[in-house]
Amino acid sequence: TIFVGASIGGLPIQYAQIQKAIGATERVFDLIDEEPEIIEEESSPQPIHGKLNFKNLKFAYPTRPELTVLKNISFEASEGETVAIVGPSGAGKSTIASLILRFYEPQEGQMLLDDIPASEFTLHDLRSQMAIVPQDILLFGGTIKENIAYGKPEATNEEILEAAKKANAHDFIMSFPEQYETIVGERGVQLSGGQRQRVAIARAVLKNPKILILDEATSSLDSESEKLVQEALDHLMKGRTSFVIAHRLSTIKNADQILVLENGEIIEKGTHADLLEKENGLYHKLIQLQMELN
Numbered sequence: 001t002i003f004v005g006a007s008i009g010g011l012p013i014q015y016a017q018i019q020k021a022i023g024a025t026e027r028v029f030d031l032i033d034e035e036p037e038i039i040e041e042e043s044s045p046q047p048i049h050g051k052l053n054f055k056n057l058k059f060a061y062p063t064r065p066e067l068t069v070l071k072n073i074s075f076e077a078s079e080g081e082t083v084a085i086v087g088p089s090g091a092g093k094s095t096i097a098s099l100i101l102r103f104y105e106p107q108e109g110q111m112l113l114d115d116i117p118a119s120e121f122t123l124h125d126l127r128s129q130m131a132i133v134p135q136d137i138l139l140f141g142g143t144i145k146e147n148i149a150y151g152k153p154e155a156t157n158e159e160i161l162e163a164a165k166k167a168n169a170h171d172f173i174m175s176f177p178e179q180y181e182t183i184v185g186e187r188g189v190q191l192s193g194g195q196r197q198r199v200a201i202a203r204a205v206l207k208n209p210k211i212l213i214l215d216e217a218t219s220s221l222d223s224e225s226e227k228l229v230q231e232a233l234d235h236l237m238k239g240r241t242s243f244v245i246a247h248r249l250s251t252i253k254n255a256d257q258i259l260v261l262e263n264g265e266i267i268e269k270g271t272h273a274d275l276l277e278k279e280n281g282l283y284h285k286l287i288q289l290q291m292e293l294n
């Protein structure tokens, strides 16, 4: 799970979860980010390919400076690669995701995007190239259409429909009498976990980011729903650099690269086959445990 804290003018704001995240925080950061106009004009958004590196990154949360949450974090994700992040609870998986989104600044080291230091992008430009599909999305109390268009408010109806189709959400949306105008949330229709996930996927499809962060659900859906979600995710990940906080064995096995985190450090790195060879390694243990649970 990813929790995000931010502060405006010293006022702490806690976002319960990253959910609404990118859209909402983008707006918050837009407010914080009031840079002189002239700088904004100079920085035209640079389209990125999606290569992403961390170099010797060290990080502690500002609220707990004494606790080093990540140290010596280095990895390189090539354009279009899928990177699975695994490790015990509290190892720092979600923190890596928050740093990719630049919700926080590392104390040491840096992140590079296409070999350019992330600090050279405005937060807005950087986040316009990223999307997150959280474990359990909180939809806001509007229409399904508005919820899908959250990251791209100017989207046309056609684009929204297209995104919903790619996310395997179109059919269930059309089954409601009000279809895309159906109000969701407390005052409207309650969606199932799998349906909410597909709305989150549609939102990400519409945003069409180069970099994707997936926080894989720990609780399993029923198998039909699971299949639809998985299919939609596979589709979404194609051609994008994807970081998956992974729990499903199949996701981990299929990843181009697996980062095994323990106590804030990457202790093993490689493909499933590479890592399984280390019989005393943590990955080996985690996989055995996973298989016993299944």
Ligand code: ATP
Pocket (backbone or CB within 6 Å): 001, 002, 003, 004, 005, 061, 063, 064, 069, 087, 088, 089, 090, 091, 092, 093, 094, 095, 096
């Ligand atoms: P899980 O699998 O349980 O979600 P995780 O591997 O994602 O765990 P993180 O959530 O990244 O682990 O947490 C790493 C460490 O950072 C933990 O010790 C946690 O208590 C601490 N931590 C996480 N978020 C914050 C925060 N917002 N402020 C302060 N400390 C935090």
